[in-house]
Amino acid sequence: MFNPKNKKRLLLMAVWVLIVSMALLGCSSGSVEKENSKSSNKETESMVTFAWPRDIGEMNPHIYNPSQLFAQSMVYEPLVSYQEGGELKPHLAESWEISEDGKEYLFNIRQGVKFTDGTVFNAEIVKKNFDAILKNAATHSWLGFISKIDQTEAVDEYTFKLTLKEPYYPTIQELAVVRPVRFLGEAGFPEDGDTSKGVVKPVGTGPWVLDEYKVDEYAVFKRNDDYWGEVPNIEKIKVKIIPDAETRILAFEKGELDLIYGEGVISIDSFKQLESTGSFVTSISEPVATRQLVMNTNKEQLSDVRVRQALHYGFNKSAMVEGVTSGLEEKADYILPTNLPYTSNVKADTIEYNVEKGKQLLDEAGWKLPKGKDIREKNGKPLEIELMYNSAEVIQKTMAETLQSEWAGLGVKLNITGVELTTQVERFKANEFDMNFYSNFGAPYDPHTFVNMMVTEGFGFREAISSYPNKEELQNQIAEVQQTTDENERQQLYTEILGSLQEQGAIVPISYIKKIAIYQKDVSNFTFPANRDEHPFTGISKKK
Amino acid sequence: MGTYVLKRIITIVPIFLLATLLTFGMINLSPVDPAEAYFAAAHIQATDEMLEQKRHEFGLDQPLFIQYVNSLIKVGQFDFGISYVTNKPVWQEISARLPATIQLTIGSLLIAILVSVPIGFLAGIKKNSGMDHLSRFLSFIGASIPSFWLGYLLIFFFSVKLDLLPVEGIGTWKHLVLPSVTLAFPLIALYTRLLRASVLENLQESYVLFARTRGVHEKIIMGKHVLRIAISPMITGLGMNLGNLMTGAIIVEAVFSWPGFGRFFIEAVFNRDVPVIQGYVLLAAGIFLTSNLLVDLIQMYIDPRISRRGRQYR
Numbered sequence: 001m002f003n004p005k006n007k008k009r010l011l012l013m014a015v016w017v018l019i020v021s022m023a024l025l026g027c028s029s030g031s032v033e034k035e036n037s038k039s040s041n042k043e044t045e046s047m048v049t050f051a052w053p054r055d056i057g058e059m060n061p062h063i064y065n066p067s068q069l070f071a072q073s074m075v076y077e078p079l080v081s082y083q084e085g086g087e088l089k090p091h092l093a094e095s096w097e098i099s100e101d102g103k104e105y106l107f108n109i110r111q112g113v114k115f116t117d118g119t120v121f122n123a124e125i126v127k128k129n130f131d132a133i134l135k136n137a138a139t140h141s142w143l144g145f146i147s148k149i150d151q152t153e154a155v156d157e158y159t160f161k162l163t164l165k166e167p168y169y170p171t172i173q174e175l176a177v178v179r180p181v182r183f184l185g186e187a188g189f190p191e192d193g194d195t196s197k198g199v200v201k202p203v204g205t206g207p208w209v210l211d212e213y214k215v216d217e218y219a220v221f222k223r224n225d226d227y228w229g230e231v232p233n234i235e236k237i238k239v240k241i242i243p244d245a246e247t248r249i250l251a252f253e254k255g256e257l258d259l260i261y262g263e264g265v266i267s268i269d270s271f272k273q274l275e276s277t278g279s280f281v282t283s284i285s286e287p288v289a290t291r292q293l294v295m296n297t298n299k300e301q302l303s304d305v306r307v308r309q310a311l312h313y314g315f316n317k318s319a320m321v322e323g324v325t326s327g328l329e330e331k332a333d334y335i336l337p338t339n340l341p342y343t344s345n346v347k348a349d350t351i352e353y354n355v356e357k358g359k360q361l362l363d364e365a366g367w368k369l370p371k372g373k374d375i376r377e378k379n380g381k382p383l384e385i386e387l388m389y390n391s392a393e394v395i396q397k398t399m400a401e402t403l404q405s406e407w408a409g410l411g412v413k414l415n416i417t418g419v420e421l422t423t424q425v426e427r428f429k430a431n432e433f434d435m436n437f438y439s440n441f442g443a444p445y446d447p448h449t450f451v452n453m454m455v456t457e458g459f460g461f462r463e464a465i466s467s468y469p470n471k472e473e474l475q476n477q478i479a480e481v482q483q484t485t486d487e488n489e490r491q492q493l494y495t496e497i498l499g500s501l502q503e504q505g506a507i508v509p510i511s512y513i514k515k516i517a518i519y520q521k522d523v524s525n526f527t528f529p530a531n532r533d534e535h536p537f538t539g540i541s542k543k544k
Numbered sequence: 545m546g547t548y549v550l551k552r553i554i555t556i557v558p559i560f561l562l563a564t565l566l567t568f569g570m571i572n573l574s575p576v577d578p579a580e581a582y583f584a585a586a587h588i589q590a591t592d593e594m595l596e597q598k599r600h601e602f603g604l605d606q607p608l609f610i611q612y613v614n615s616l617i618k619v620g621q622f623d624f625g626i627s628y629v630t631n632k633p634v635w636q637e638i639s640a641r642l643p644a645t646i647q648l649t650i651g652s653l654l655i656a657i658l659v660s661v662p663i664g665f666l667a668g669i670k671k672n673s674g675m676d677h678l679s680r681f682l683s684f685i686g687a688s689i690p691s692f693w694l695g696y697l698l699i700f701f702f703s704v705k706l707d708l709l710p711v712e713g714i715g716t717w718k719h720l721v722l723p724s725v726t727l728a729f730p731l732i733a734l735y736t737r738l739l740r741a742s743v744l745e746n747l748q749e750s751y752v753l754f755a756r757t758r759g760v761h762e763k764i765i766m767g768k769h770v771l772r773i774a775i776s777p778m779i780t781g782l783g784m785n786l787g788n789l790m791t792g793a794i795i796v797e798a799v800f801s802w803p804g805f806g807r808f809f810i811e812a813v814f815n816r817d818v819p820v821i822q823g824y825v826l827l828a829a830g831i832f833l834t835s836n837l838l839v840d841l842i843q844m845y846i847d848p849r850i851s852r853r854g855r856q857y858r
Contacts, residue, residue, distance in 0.1 A: 064586030
């Protein structure tokens with residue numbers, strides 16, 4: 001049976017099989033065991049697996065790229081926390097006092113808080129963190145209060161004093177941001193104390209500790225059992241790095257993921273499709289920002305408030321928002337979501353869809369429709385407007401196309417131009433546009449960041465609204481609102497500022513942007529964070 | 545032979561220079577400012593001063609020519625610069641991810657060889673048989689199906705529906721199967737056709753006829769003689785495709801969340817991380833050039849006429 005020829009062939013085959021299996025297994029011998037131990041652990045501990053498109057980064061609380069906000073917020077905590085409706089609650093600071101002149105902030109640091117390495121959280125470490133941040137003040141200058149800091153001082157073990165050069169009311173609100181004003185433990189600092197070049201290890205006071213981390217693969221966060229606040233229900237959070245949205249969905253459908261959460265993390269169609277299967281729980285957040293249409297009042301066609309209002313009247317906003325976003329966004333009546341601080345009682349007329357009113361306004365503004373033509377003209381010049389959109393954003397593109405056809409009915413020719421995000425930003429800043437999409441930063445940055453952009457050069461808004469007749473008054477009000485120490489006066493000023501911005505019609509609210517979440521049925525108590533950048537894992541639990 | 549090799553190595557230098565120039569030119573033709581892209585990725589509304597500071601930090605405020613020469617000098621010292629986004633040396637970032645990409649490349653090469661050799665060989669010796677039709681079908685599909693779509697299809701059937709393999713990630717051999725198959729598919733199409741054609745060609749050669757008249761067993765003719773000779777164009781093809789495999793891995797790595805350097809490159813493109821883009825392109829160019837050179841040398845070794853021909857043309 002075994003003649004030499006057959007033997008040789010058999011041998012050859014055996015060698016092949018050996019080579020192939022060794023090559024396949026050899027690459028991965030280490031990880032086989034791990035996979036086994038992982039599955040046996042599953043029964044004893046609760047873990048929520050969640051997908052994120054990018055690696056979590058180096059977990060440095062004072063630096064931006066490539067760290068991911070949600071991950072930083074799991075480990076590091078702020079002095080003040082931003083809660084539902086813009087309420088600012090004590091967090092690592094138990095309470096605070098602001099001096100009469102609005103320049104001195106005295107924080108009573110919460111006692112009994114420990115970093116995850118056991119060291120005590122006190123005024124001294126707060127000061128050390130502030131010093132590290134201020135070393136790179138230029139990098140953080142986008143955050144208003146950073147450049148206004150005069151000095152920082154640890155008065156005693158649990159009292160920290162922050163002195164500003166001038167009063168700036170949003171200071172407390174800005175202390176709630178995820179970066180850079182969160183606190184690293186002593187052991188995390190490099191020798192020279194300069195965290196901008198990296199941290200030694202991620203030591204925070206937060207409810208989670210980074211337990212296991214493989215670049216571009218996954219990160220596992222373990223519950224901090226000694227957490228000073230409410231200890232999480234879940235023992236572990238595993239973050240899988242999955243860059244592709246379709247793959248995220250497939251992994252979720254298969255059950256390899258418990259949760260998909262975020263903004264734009266999967267397409268609207270996929271969300272709707274997953275929702276329709278009925279096998280998963282879906283959830284949509286409160287508004288986190290407003291999608292706006294910004295008109296450049298420096299352009300002749302758009303300099304007249306009547307034209308701007310006519311355009312606002314001239315499209316069916318609720319149908320467009322519903323149609324384009326399948327209900328994942330909500331029609332917006334106000335330029336900032338009304339769940340932000342000081343935004344809830346803006347008195348401005350909301351504009352309802354009314355094509356006839358729009359046509360009438362255009363006629364009044366002198367843009368008449370010549371006989372036999374489709375486009376309105378004024379002094380022989382056609383009413384032609386360019387709308388710039390981010391070509392990578394399907395929602396912007398579809399909305400632009402919708403507006404193009406809606407406004408054609410008014411006799412307005414809308415040219416739509418798709419550009420890359422950075423080009424969009426550059427052209428907006430350089431005032432080289434007619435119309436552009438924009439969305440505000442949301443909690444905890446607004447409303448002060450948004451209104452501040454109206455008066456600061458270099459962001460595009462100041463230039464865009466420069467032909468407002470009341471622009472000087474606006475500028476004064478905005479300067480005042482940041483400095484006033486009187487709560488009522490501040491509310492009054494915001495109401496006026498936001499009201500008149502809206503009345504002038506250069507910033508058209510389109511829709512309220514929301515976050516989405518889809519999770520498996522055994523996951524419960526999921527809530528969206530009030531702060532747009534925070535993690536959503538505080539109360540989450542999972543049936544065993 | 546020595547001069548031939550030397551000559552080949554010297555020609556690499558201008559090609560390499562051209563590659564650096566092209567990459568540099570293309571990146572600078574793009575209207576996107578890396579400093580803006582940096583802040584966009586960090587979710588920061590940057591002021592003009594911040595932008596200027598970043599541009600200075602990246603060296604983008606210098607004239608283009610100086611920027612280019614500086615980057616050349618650094619590349620000459622095997623320094624690909626520091627990633628704008630991660631702030632770490634590009635070489636460190638790439639080499640950390642290289643093993644994963646190599647693993648994927650080897651996996652798919654093996655699959656490509658294991659599948660295409662038997663099919664291509666059988667299709668060649670039995671023209672118009674069932675196997676031949678299968679090979680034709682495979683190559684049409686392989687040549688026309690986009691790899692990202694194939695990836696999703698494979699995930700959908702083998703992972704979500706049949707629950708045989710994991711959807712994404714790296715770790716066990718199970719994780720390697722689907723991405724390797726996806727990456728190997730176009731190669732299978734190519735090699736099957738290549739081998740089939742080569743087998744057919746060899747069957748016409750007189751040595752086959754002589755062997756048959758000598759009464760040599762058909763299996764020995766085919767297995768020992770025809771296959772051995774017919775397979776040589778495939779080896780050339782394999783070498784030339786090594787580069788393609790590495791770069792083709794970009795899409796496959798993104799679909800399967802494979803933590804290789806192709807996926808890192810995609811992220812760098814989105815973030816306009818210029819040093820990483822440059823480093824990647826240079827590395828890819830290097831792989832292409834060396835694998836071509838190696839193939840030529842192997843061919844020369846097999847068939848010494850090649851280098852002699854070179855001498856004649858001189």
